[in-house]
Amino acid sequence: GAVVSQHPSWVICKSGTSVKIECRSLDFQATTMFWYRQFPKQSLMLMATSNEGSKATYEQGVEKDKFLINHASLTLSTLTVTSAHPEDSSFYICSARGTGFTDTQYFGPGTRLTVL
Amino acid sequence: DAKTTQPPSMDCAEGRAANLPCNHSTISGNEYVYWYRQIHSQGPQYIIHGLKNNETNEMASLIITEDRKSSTLILPHATLRDTAVYYCIVCSSYDKVIFGPGTSLSVIP
Numbered sequence: 728g729a730v731v732s733q734h735p736s737w738v739i740c741k742s743g744t745s746v747k748i749e750c751r752s753l754d755f756q757a758t759t760m761f762w763y764r765q766f767p768k769q770s771l772m773l774m775a776t777s778n779e780g781s782k783a784t785y786e787q788g789v790e791k792d793k794f795l796i797n798h799a800s801l802t803l804s805t806l807t808v809t810s811a812h813p814e815d816s817s818f819y820i821c822s823a824r825g826t827g828f829t830d831t832q833y834f835g836p837g838t839r840l841t842v843l
Numbered sequence: 844d845a846k847t848t849q850p851p852s853m854d855c856a857e858g859r860a861a862n863l864p865c866n867h868s869t870i871s872g873n874e875y876v877y878w879y880r881q882i883h884s885q886g887p888q889y890i891i892h893g894l895k896n897n898e899t900n901e902m903a904s905l906i907i908t909e910d911r912k913s914s915t916l917i918l919p920h921a922t923l924r925d926t927a928v929y930y931c932i933v934c935s936s937y938d939k940v941i942f943g944p945g946t947s948l949s950v951i952p
């Protein structure tokens with residue numbers, strides 16, 4: 728149990744375009760979802776926290792207008808990177824937390840974004 | 844900021860126990876000790892967590908000192924597939940997971 732999926736697993740886009748990444752909790756309801764970013768040889772950095780039906784809370788230094796997060800249901804959150812630039816190229820990872828035995832954060836497999 | 848201190852790297856011989864230490868001297872009463880690992884280019888994998896008692900599951904054992912200021916993750920029989928970065932994290936069950944640099948464990952044949 729406690730499986731989190733992400734789609735796509737990798738994406739290449741041109742500079743200036745927008746990219747949407749989906750995060751799904753497959754076998755539990757996620758009351759809270761988190762989005763992280765990881766650059767090569769670095770640790771994961773938390774970008775934002777979202778609760779179902781509420782606006783996301785962004786960490787300091789993360790542009791909310793650039794990284795749009797939607798958590799419309801208890802099993803789906805999306806991250807949209809708007810007007811992507813090469814410096815946005817990174818490994819984006821989501822995690823989900825439910826209640827009960829799933830109140831631990833479980834992580835998705837990650838999405839590799841490359842902006843040309 | 845991460846609330847834990849871990850050695851940056853460790854080696855372990857295949858088949859031997861891997862003991863990964865973690866210091867968390869400022870842990871508060873409602874905070875758990877969580878361990879995750881990240882194999883290259885994958886999302887972090889949950890391993891185990893505990894509050895104050897020692898815990899064991901099919902992957903590992905977690906030993907927490909009585910004062911809760913440090914803990915050790917034990918992989919009883921390390922395999923090459925256990926080569927990964929291991930993260931020790933302290934947080935409450937309703938808080939967000941903040942990652943430090945972790946310990947890069949290399950299992951050597």
